[in-house]
Each structure stands twice: as structure tokens, then as C-alpha cells.
Amino acid sequence: MVLDTGDTAFIIICTAMVMLMTPGVGLFYGGMVRSKNIISMIAMSFIAFAIVSIQWVTIGYSLSFGHDISGFIGGLDYIGLTGVGMEGEGIPDMLFMMFQLVFAGITLAILTSGIAERVKLSSFIVLGLLWTTLVYDPLAHWAWGGGWAGELGALDFAGGTVVHISSGFGALALAIVIGKRSGFGKYSMEAENITTTLLGGSLLWFGWFAFNAGSALAANGLAVNALVVTNISAASGAITWMGASWIKGKPSSLGLISGAVAGLVAITPACGFVGPMSAIIIGGFAGLLCYGALLFRVRKGLDESLDAWAIHGMGGLWGALATGIFASAAIGGVDGLIYGNTHQFLIQLIDASAAILYAFVMTFIIAKIVDKVMGLRVTEEEEYVGLDISQHGESTTA
Amino acid sequence: MVLDTGDTAFIIICTAMVMLMTPGVGLFYGGMVRSKNIISMIAMSFIAFAIVSIQWVTIGYSLSFGHDISGFIGGLDYIGLTGVGMEGEGIPDMLFMMFQLVFAGITLAILTSGIAERVKLSSFIVLGLLWTTLVYDPLAHWAWGGGWAGELGALDFAGGTVVHISSGFGALALAIVIGKRSGFGKYSMEAENITTTLLGGSLLWFGWFAFNAGSALAANGLAVNALVVTNISAASGAITWMGASWIKGKPSSLGLISGAVAGLVAITPACGFVGPMSAIIIGGFAGLLCYGALLFRVRKGLDESLDAWAIHGMGGLWGALATGIFASAAIGGVDGLIYGNTHQFLIQLIDASAAILYAFVMTFIIAKIVDKVMGLRVTEEEEYVGLDISQHGESTTA
Amino acid sequence: MVLDTGDTAFIIICTAMVMLMTPGVGLFYGGMVRSKNIISMIAMSFIAFAIVSIQWVTIGYSLSFGHDISGFIGGLDYIGLTGVGMEGEGIPDMLFMMFQLVFAGITLAILTSGIAERVKLSSFIVLGLLWTTLVYDPLAHWAWGGGWAGELGALDFAGGTVVHISSGFGALALAIVIGKRSGFGKYSMEAENITTTLLGGSLLWFGWFAFNAGSALAANGLAVNALVVTNISAASGAITWMGASWIKGKPSSLGLISGAVAGLVAITPACGFVGPMSAIIIGGFAGLLCYGALLFRVRKGLDESLDAWAIHGMGGLWGALATGIFASAAIGGVDGLIYGNTHQFLIQLIDASAAILYAFVMTFIIAKIVDKVMGLRVTEEEEYVGLDISQHGESTTA
Amino acid sequence: MKTIKAIIRPEKLEDVKAALEEKGYFPMTVTQVKGRGAQKGICLQYRGKQIVVDMIPKTEIEMVVGDDDVRPIIKTIRASARTGKFGDGKIFVSPIELVAAIRNDDEIVSE
Amino acid sequence: MKTIKAIIRPEKLEDVKAALEEKGYFPMTVTQVKGRGAQKGICLQYRGKQIVVDMIPKTEIEMVVGDDDVRPIIKTIRASARTGKFGDGKIFVSPIELVAAIRNDDEIVSE
Amino acid sequence: MKTIKAIIRPEKLEDVKAALEEKGYFPMTVTQVKGRGAQKGICLQYRGKQIVVDMIPKTEIEMVVGDDDVRPIIKTIRASARTGKFGDGKIFVSPIELVAAIRNDDEIVSE
Numbered sequence A, B, C: 001m002v003l004d005t006g007d008t009a010f011i012i013i014c015t016a017m018v019m020l021m022t023p024g025v026g027l028f029y030g031g032m033v034r035s036k037n038i039i040s041m042i043a044m045s046f047i048a049f050a051i052v053s054i055q056w057v058t059i060g061y062s063l064s065f066g067h068d069i070s071g072f073i074g075g076l077d078y079i080g081l082t083g084v085g086m087e088g089e090g091i092p093d094m095l096f097m098m099f100q101l102v103f104a105g106i107t108l109a110i111l112t113s114g115i116a117e118r119v120k121l122s123s124f125i126v127l128g129l130l131w132t133t134l135v136y137d138p139l140a141h142w143a144w145g146g147g148w149a150g151e152l153g154a155l156d157f158a159g160g161t162v163v164h165i166s167s168g169f170g171a172l173a174l175a176i177v178i179g180k181r182s183g184f185g186k187y188s189m190e191a192e193n194i195t196t197t198l199l200g201g202s203l204l205w206f207g208w209f210a211f212n213a214g215s216a217l218a219a220n221g222l223a224v225n226a227l228v229v230t231n232i233s234a235a236s237g238a239i240t241w242m243g244a245s246w247i248k249g250k251p252s253s254l255g256l257i258s259g260a261v262a263g264l265v266a267i268t269p270a271c272g273f274v275g276p277m278s279a280i281i282i283g284g285f286a287g288l289l290c291y292g293a294l295l296f297r298v299r300k301g302l303d304e305s306l307d308a309w310a311i312h313g314m315g316g317l318w319g320a321l322a323t324g325i326f327a328s329a330a331i332g333g334v335d336g337l338i339y340g341n342t343h344q345f346l347i348q349l350i351d352a353s354a355a356i357l358y359a360f361v362m363t364f365i366i367a368k369i370v371d372k373v374m375g376l377r378v379t380e381e382e383e384y385v386g387l388d389i390s391q392h393g394e395s396t397t398a
Numbered sequence D, E, F: 001m002k003t004i005k006a007i008i009r010p011e012k013l014e015d016v017k018a019a020l021e022e023k024g025y026f027p028m029t030v031t032q033v034k035g036r037g038a039q040k041g042i043c044l045q046y047r048g049k050q051i052v053v054d055m056i057p058k059t060e061i062e063m064v065v066g067d068d069d070v071r072p073i074i075k076t077i078r079a080s081a082r083t084g085k086f087g088d089g090k091i092f093v094s095p096i097e098l099v100a101a102i103r104n105d106d107e108i109v110s111e
């Protein structure tokens, strides 16, 4: 098939927009930590993006999209981008590679939630390289690269399992291995730069349009459907989370933006399969569920500090299931539970469960090994002084 | 007509960029209020966007673009997006719906200027829903949905009356109903986070390219014309406002960015009808006029706090008239006053006047009703403590 | 040739993204100065963009792209955009004009590095207008407008000499003419708002995709190549600079982002000519080289305050040479040194040397003249109080 | 010599400064602080519950002055900073034994 | 009257406030400061070298109180702010001669 | 015991700290303040008019020290913070009656 300039233009721009989400995650997280760790949070997002960029073009893309090996991983055909050309269906293969790169980058950035304010920078880099290679790449292969999940018929339009379940449950495993921040539960560790978080959230909302619509890989009706339901779900999640937190107390802006992100996460796997009115429900329920998950986490005294698990993990799980519930053949060719297709729902359940299990266990093992070999955590003094100074030798007024 | 991938790609991305303008307004405004209200300003923009998103897909789009009823409002044909499909001329109808959604969202965000630092959050939500339904939707219908103004031949390329006059004069009405901030005129209430305002202004300038060029609904010469004149007008407005304020004292960065916004507002209705050299004049005069309007407002002791009236209202009025003055048939098919077409100028005058009258009066009535029923304003203590704490239970260091 | 909606959509959006880089530079720089000058840095970027916008549409475009006069400068054919139409090859000529405008704008913004925290605002405006007319416009003509360098066969895909060498070496000349900041070398002047710098850097990285890919002027394979190598080089530069600074001390986030910018600068002239694996080397070496240049500058006691010379100047020089080294005929039709084409390398050397010489000397002369006529520098008191207050009458908490 | 420390509403700072200037008192050092008085801050009603916002931003002015200036300064601050409502602030006076300039070797020793 | 200036760990502020409230001591002024004690701040090990971070964020609480309240307040602050590790902070007590309200003309003169 | 409060130029803080360290004086508390002296701040000329920027950022250093340390510390601060131009700052000395540690029950009472 010949290249289409419209589709190519679309995916190039979408790639740039998704790239911007990675610093978006950094700002989003950075505003929620204590000011002494704000640089560290943002820098980790940049570092995640930088190392994944190199990992992806050398080996990651091949592991994810090389010829299928036992349904589990891709072969080494595309190592160093050999054989990834400028031809393709609608868009060049090389552009597809690049669009996938920015997904891999942001996923690692999301993961930093679980180790916020206490991780050793060098260990994060090693951990990150291992994680993206051993967790992200296989999951991407399963869903999109010809692996077992895609073969089984599991639907994941833009990365509900690959991006969100993986990073959300991965962050949970990390948080367990690394342990609580010192002082957690003893004194308050409230968000100190909420403006920064709201700015980061804006960039996320903006970029998510490209994340989801771009996953159609063409500027067509499917992309437009993804765009529309993405926005609806975000709005709906923002409103329900705000509403629920209003009943319990005051409607915080953090709740509002977290709800939007919850809605965005949940619609991610579904956006090429469900219609606008389903999106209201998916996003609305995501806001409630993720808020509930957050409260549960806090009650359990778990220091998965910036709630990647509650929002990305649980939101991603709900999104995977919701795809199996609300999918409509009129939109993406497959029907879900409400149209009587129990089968699809079960597939989604299997796929999500496998992703949860794999992401959690593998992350746990990797984290344990890194911890044993080089120590995952900074010393008590370094933590007290803050990572900005202790890891980067910097500090900032804002 | 078949869909065009280039046009579709274009409008999807433009939609995302215009979406980003809404938090842009929040940051722009947020930097200009006292730090104790910065979260509130940004959050209101998000809330505006969230509630309008749901209102638009359920009912707003239909009221604006449903079949015409007496030239005043659209019918209920598209309720819940029924009948809004993936076909269309160049771009899917659904995408047109979405592109219009982001316009409706930002308009409500602009309106928050008039109630800044003193509005009760719950009342703002109710007011916002009423306003977008009773003010924005009819005005959108008049201009673009088959209503009387469009029929009359009024030109409004990207929303001079619909977006800017409506929100600018609406904000003025709100400011009158809600009353001055306590302490207004007694002590200074200067902008406290100018960096944030400049950042917000940057996002506005960026998004405005999509706002205006995207209004061509196709990636064609008309879009390019809109792009070029938009930038020229912004630059010109920035320069004249800066120059004028320099003569009176020091050239503030707020003047610079306000001038740019004034230029952007004024070119909005005109950008599909006028050429580059006219844009220099339109933007340049907008900078002077809006600066004058701001000084006038301050002199009158009016607390339309963040100057939506001076910039969007008066800039929008000037833009509507300027369209009637500088329109050139070579560009948009219609000539204006300078080419001897008095008729068009009169139409613009009628259209703008009607929009001003309608927006001001309706907003006034809605605000009065909300005030009577649930109280528009926080208590004195809540205002003193700041809306961040009193409405959201949050505070931020920046 | 007929217009292509895909290409047109692509370049419109790219234009907007590159526009956003100009405030991006302002934020990037603004975070690195002392807080009393942060508004000034950001405002200068806006002012640069505004005045260049008007200069470009009135005269600059013509000087750059008008009919060639002796290989040195363009004629006055396009003054006031006469004759710049909506036809073109793939994209309208008018859009090409606009895409070039945003390049001219950001270049002047980069230049402000050399006069940071001490320049008189009025003098900067005069200097800026002279500089863009007498330095930028000729250099753009040489490379892209039919001038001698292009004729000679010099390769500069997206502006290594035109944008980066010119502003980098220009900033050096400015720094020498204006002199050190008072207190430079005596007490520390560290970055005070690193978050702002990281945000600015994010916008740069984002916009650079459009800067480089857009320079293909079409949504094609060449654009995709530019996109891919741009990201690789940025990542690679970030990693090597971080690594090098880690060896010397702590890996600062400023080093990380500076390395990314160094990689982005170096790949700019090369991105349409080299492949992914070359990009790893180009970016990686850029990180080391520019870091070395920075250390050298500091050792020499030179107050080119925000390192436009070290990063843009030296990075641009390396990029120009690297293009001559790594160019591959398979990608951009020309081979470089590693494929045995010494000739191309020599051309690159001549081109870069000429650009360095011209930019440095002309900037030096212009700066001297402006200094003589109106004084380039604020008074000692104004500098002590800070430019925000003394030049803009404003101050900000962040 | 005495040091007068006045804790006032931030929005009154300009008024207080102007009033002091008029009387010829210029030197001062100003700090942003937060505080609560005997009223425990500000009480907001929220759905029947009382929410206390107890740390309210205040501005602290410190002036080191001669003993005879204490009274007129207190009077001036009171006149310019008073609103009559809770939260107006407090003035504390304490002794200073020595004032030394840094620019030169001037010193004033309190007896 | 005395002024008690306590320099504590920022993360202990809520505990200290709560402990003081319980004892009935409300009025206070709080400032964000940085400081180092005799230990010269915090020592980090970095590749064998020692890096000293010498300016650590602290919170300063200032309370002007009657002479008899000094002891119980010190005790309360110690009880609620102590971790037992370096960096816990210091309490300084100095004399206040006059306390004047701004809201009205109330004054308390220390004898 | 005395408390020495020095108000200096922010850009001199590092020098002053280093000079004090050299003499063996470590403990201090530092606050960001703004201030004006008798010169009413800094005068800028703007088109023939004078614009006064009256609140200039300053750094306040507070040190509680033994009586005998007051003189050497003042000397050290003067030596390291002086530029000779207006705005160099002031040093205020006042009495401290009691210094109490928080980490343990150490106390020093001034006689």
C-alpha cells in the first residue's frame, strides 16, 4: 500500500504529542511530592524517556514486534532497526516504530510513582532498563506484536494492559520492595506544588488524544471515535471523582485531575471499540473505582506514593474489562457483554489477569535483584535532605 | 463527499490544541490572582471543560447544530449524539462535533474572569451549565448552526461573537451581579505568579493557531491564511499594548501578553476574510483599544477582575466590526467597508450588538437567579482565607 | 503541483509547534537566571517573537527568500508578502513563509542568552531588529534562499548554521560586548527555578520534532527519518552529558536537559541525511562536546550566561561537520566522509566557518553600535534590583 | 534601642509603610509569616461542621528604633493597620543592646 | 512577658501545634527558615567523599507568653518535637517589654 | 547569651558562612526577608523621574552565642559582608535568657 500523507502527518504529530506526555507525567508527579524531591521526579521522567529511546531502537522494538517466538516475545530481526523501512501501510514502518517508542517511554515514567522520594538514581536507571526489557517489551508483544493475547482475541486499543496495568501493578510491586517513605503515616506528606500537577495533568489530557486517536494509525473514523470517547471518559471521570470526594469532604483539584486521568486510563483499551454513551459510564465508574482504590491503599498503609496502582493499575483493569462489556461491533467490529458476547469478556479477563500477574511478579523479582545487588533505596540522610540535593546536587525555588 | 485523511488529521490535532487552551486560560488567569486563589482559577477551567464536555455530547451540540428553530436555537435531533456519524464533507461529522466541543469549553473558562477569587464552587457549576446551555448554545446556533445571524450574512470565522463577545460581556454582567472582591480599590491585588500567566499565554497563542486555522475545517489555503493573519495580529497587538503602556510607565510583561491575546481575539472572526497587512492594523488597534478599555474599567472601579470584558469583549467587538471593514473578496469571498461594502459592515454591527445585548442580559439574569437560589458568592471569611482552602481544601507553594 | 492536504496539515501544525518553542526558550532560560530576572527572560522571548513576526512579513522573508542577489541576500520582491500566494508545491507558498517565520523568531530568542540579566529592554528591541535583518536573514538566504552556501552544496536540513551557529556565536559576541554580570565569578548565580527550565526543555524537545521533521516540508519518509534521528540524538546527548557530569560530581537535571538540547542542536542540520545509528553517535558526542565547551567557558571566566554558545554554537558546528561525516546517500541523496566523500565534509567546514565568522563579527559590530548609540546595559542599580522590576515594573513569586 | 515587631495583615503593608514614611520612619525588615491568634484562626462553616483554618498568612515588620520612637510608631501602625476585626495582629517590643552597621564601623550601644 | 522561639523540624509542626493546643496555647507566628546546628548540617557520603548539606529547612515558631507559661511550653514543645536525633532544634527565650494589640488599644507591659 | 541578628546582602551569604566557619562558628538560622534602610531602598532614574524600589531582598542570619563571642562574630560578619555601598545591612544584638535543646534536656540559662 502506498503511504498516505494525511495518515503520516497524523502519526508524526501524535508521536510528538505522546512524547510530551512523559514530561507531563514528571510534572504531574513532581507537583505531588515534597518540594525537596520535585526535580528528582521530573528528571526521572526525562531519564526514563532517554534510556527507553535508546533501548527501543537498539533492541526493544525488536523484542516487541519482531517475529513471534512462542507467543511470548519477538525475535531479534529488527535489532538496531535493521529492516525497519520507510514503506508501510498508510504510514512508514519506521513511523510505527517511533509511535511505539513514545508509548514505551511514558510507561516507565508512570512506574516511578512506586519509588518516589526514596529511590537511588543509579538503581532506577538499571531497574528501568531491566523493566522495559523484561516487562514492557513482552507485554507489548503479547498484545500487539503477534503474541498470545492478540491471537486469543484480547482487545487493547491503545494500551490498557500494556501501558497502564503493567506500570500500575509494577509500581505496586516496587512500593512493596522498596518500603515506605520514612515518616509515612506519621506526618503529612501533602502535595506541595499543585499548580505543577495541574499543568502536568493538562499535558496528559492533551497528549492522550494523540495516544488514543493515534492508535488507529490512520486519520480515519476510528481515530475520531477514539478522540471523542477519550474526552468524554476523561470529563466523566473528573466529575465523578470530584463528586465523590465532595461528599466525603472538599472537592480538591487533585481529585478532579486524578479523576480525569482515571477516565483516560479506563478508556484507553476501549476507545476503538465503544461509543460515546458507553464512555460516560466507563469514565464515570473509573473515577469512583480509582478513588476507592486510593482510599483503600491509604487505609492499608501502603506507600505506593503517587497512586499509579490505584489510577493506572485499577483503571487499566477496569478499562480492559469494560472493553469486554461495552464493545460494539458497529464501532470496532467486536461485540461485548451487553451485546451478549460473554466470550469476549472472558478473554479480556484472562488477558488482564495475565498482565497483572506477569507485571507484578516480574517487577517484584527485578526490584528484589536490583535491591540486593546495588541497593534500591537512598540512605536515611539522603532521603531526609531530599533527592534533589542528594541525587542531583540541585535545588529549586519552585 | 469522501473523507480526506489530511483534513481529518488536521482537525483532530486542532481539536487537541484547542483543548489545551482551556487549561491555558486557567494558567493565564491563575497567575494573575493572589496565590491563595490560584488553584481555584485553574480548577474552574478544568471544571468548565469537564461539564461542558458532558453537556455538549448530551444536549449542547444539538441545541447549537440541530435543525434550525425560528433562527434562534437548534432542535433536539442530535441529543446524545444520535445521528452524528462518521461520514461528512472532508471530515467526519463526529469530528466537527468534537471540534465545536472544545470551543464551547474554553468559552466558559474565559467567563470565570468576572467571578474570580470570590465565587462559590457549587454555584459556579450550576451557573456554568445554565450559561453554556442558555447563552453559548444559542449564540453558536445563530452564527454557525443555521441561525439568523449566519442567514443574515454575518461573518464570524472562528468565534468573535460566539466565543469572545459572549464570554467578555458575560463576565462583565457576572462581575456586576457578584460585586467587587473585598478590598478591591482599597489595597493592591497584583498578579502574583506572572510566570504562570506567561506560560498560560504561550499555550493560548499556540492553541489559537488551531482555533483559527482549524475553523477552515480543512487543511487548505484558507486555513493557511487564518494561520498567518492570526500570528501577525497577535504580534501586532503585543507590540502596541507594550508601546502604549511604555509611554504611560513601564512595559510590563502582562501588557505584552495581554496585547497578544487582544490581537488574537480581534482576528478571530476576521481571519478567514482579511489579508496580512489588514491583520497588522486589526491587531495593532486591538492592543490599543483593549488597553484603553482596561484603563477605563479600572477608572470606573469595576471589578471585572481579569479583564475578559476589556480583552475578549471589546476585542471581540472590534474584531467583528473589523471583519466588516477589512474583509476582502479575494480571501473569503466577501468585501468589507474599505472595498465599499457598507452593507457588510452594518450586518457586522447588528450581529455584534445583538450578541452583546443577549450575552449581557441573559448572563445577568442567570447570575441573579443563581445568586438568589444558592448564593453566588463565598462568605467574607472564605474569601479572606482564599478559595483554594475554602473551596478545595488545598494550598500550593506555587 | 497541487496542494496536498496531508502535507499542508502537517506544516500548519509544525508551525504551531515550533512557535511554542519560543516561549519554550524563554522558560528554559528563565528558570536558569536569578528569580529577579525571570520575567525579563521570558518576556524577551515573547518580544523576540513579536518583532520578528512583523519584520518577517514586511521585509525579512523577502531578504531571505527573494530572488538571489550575488549569492548574499534576497531581493525585495516579497516585501509585505506581495506575490506570496496560496499555491505551491504540496504546501502553499504562504505556509512555507510562515514556517520560516517561526524559525526566525526562535533564533532571536536563543540569542538572549548572551545578554541575560543585564540588557536594557529598549536596546534589546533595536538590537533584535538589526540582528534578525542583518544576521539571520542573510544566513537564511545563504542556506535556503538560493545563496552561495546552498549553491555550493552545503547541507543544512533544519538550521544548524542558520539557527544555531548564528545564535550561538552571536550570543558569544554579545556577551563580550556587554560584559559580565556584576558579581559574576564573585558569588554564585545558580539556576533558581529548575522546574521552569525543565518545563521549557520539554516544550523544546516536543517542538523540535516539528522543527526537524517539518523541514522536510512534507509528511513523507524523509520527515519520519528526521523525527526518528532527532529523538535518538536528543536521548543520546542527554545520557552522555549526564554521564560525564556524573563522573565529575552529581548528575544534575540541568545537565540532563542541556545534553538533550545539545543532541537536538547537533542533529538539526543532519536529520535529513543520516540514519538512526549515526544519530546515536552524533547526539552522544554533542553531549560531551557541549559539556566540555561549557566547562571551558566557565574556566575562561566568560559570562555567556546561559550557554547558547556552548550548546547552540558548538553543537551547531559539530552538527554541520557531522552532516558531512555521517551523511548517507540512501537517506538524503548525499554521502559523507565515512562513505568516502571528503568533498562534502570540506563544504560543510567552509559553510560552518563562514557562518561562524559572519555571525560573530556582524553581531559584534551591531552590538557595539547599539551600545554606543543607546547603551546596551542597564545601570548598576537596575541590575542589582533585577530586570523584572527595573525594566518591566513587575515581580513574581515564581 | 528597641526592636518593634509588628505582625499585620499582608494587605495592609502598603498602608503601614506609607504611614510610617510620612512620619519619617523608613528602615524596616519585612518577613512573610503565618500565624494564629487567640481566636485560633478563621472558622469556616462547612455543611454544619466548623473547619478552622488556623495558619493565616501575615506580614511581620521589624524596626529597630530609638526608645522615644516606640510610642509614635506603635500609634502609626495601629492607625494604619487596624480594621477592628479579629486578625489585625500584634506589636511586640523588646530591647536591643547594640546596633552595628555593616557598611562602616558605626555602632549604637543601648545603655 | 517572654518570647519563645523554637526552631523545629518542619514535619513536626503539626504535632507541636496539636500538643500546644491541647495545653491551651494557641497564639503563635510561624516562619520558614533554614539552619544548621553545631553538627554543621547533614553529612552525605558520596563516592568516599563527604558532602555536607549545611542549610536544612526548619520551621520557626514564635510565641509571646506570660512568664509562667514559659516552662510548660518548653516542655510541651520538647515532648512533641523530639526525635532524639541531631537536628531536632533549639528553643530560645528572650524578654518582651510590651505587647500591643492592633485591633484595639489593649496593651500588656512587662514589669 | 546574646542573639545576633545580621541582615546582609543575599549574595554575600556564602562568604559570610565561610568566614564564620573558619572562625569556628557554625550554628545559625537563616531567613529570607525584604527590607529598606535609611536610604529608603534603591533609586532608579526613569525618564527624569525617580522610582524608588524600597523593598530589597535581604538575608537575615540569626545566631545565639555566648557573650564573649559577640565581638568576634560582628567583626567577621563585617569583614565578609561589607561592600562599602548602601545596602550592606545591619547587625542587631539583643539578650537571650535561656537556650534549651530539643533533642535532649540540655539548657543554658543566661545570668
Ligand SMILES: Nc1ncnc2c1ncn2[C@@H]1O[C@H](COP(=O)(O)OP(=O)(O)O)[C@@H](O)[C@H]1O
Pocket: D007, D034, D035, D036, D037, D038, D039, D040, D041, D042, D056, D058, D085, D086, D087, D088, D089, D090, E027, E028, E029, E030, E062, E063, E064, E065, E103
Ligand atoms: N502571643 C503571640 N505570640 C506570637 N504571635 C502572635 C501572638 N498573638 C498573635 N500573634 C500573631 O499575630 C497574628 C494576629 O493575631 P490576632 O489579631 O490576635 O489574631 P487572630 O484574630 O487571627 O486570632 C497571629 O496570626 C499571629 O501571627
Ligand SMILES: Nc1ncnc2c1ncn2[C@@H]1O[C@H](COP(=O)(O)OP(=O)(O)O)[C@@H](O)[C@H]1O
Pocket: E007, E034, E035, E036, E037, E038, E039, E040, E041, E042, E056, E058, E085, E086, E087, E088, E089, E090, F027, F028, F029, F030, F062, F063, F064, F065, F103
Ligand atoms: N546557636 C544557634 N543560633 C541560631 N540558630 C541555631 C543555633 N543552634 C541551632 N540553631 C537552629 O536550630 C536548628 C537545629 O539545630 P540542631 O538540632 O543543633 O541542629 P543540627 O543537628 O542540624 O546541627 C539549626 O538548623 C538552626 O536553624
Ligand SMILES: Nc1ncnc2c1ncn2[C@@H]1O[C@H](COP(=O)(O)OP(=O)(O)O)[C@@H](O)[C@H]1O
Pocket: D027, D028, D029, D030, D062, D063, D064, D065, D103, F007, F034, F035, F036, F037, F038, F039, F040, F041, F042, F056, F058, F085, F086, F087, F088, F089, F090
Ligand atoms: N532600623 C532598622 N530596623 C530594621 N531593619 C533595618 C534597620 N536598618 C536597616 N535594616 C535592614 O537592613 C537592610 C540594609 O540596611 P541599610 O544598609 O541601611 O540599607 P539601605 O542602604 O538599603 O537603605 C535593610 O534593607 C533592612 O532590612
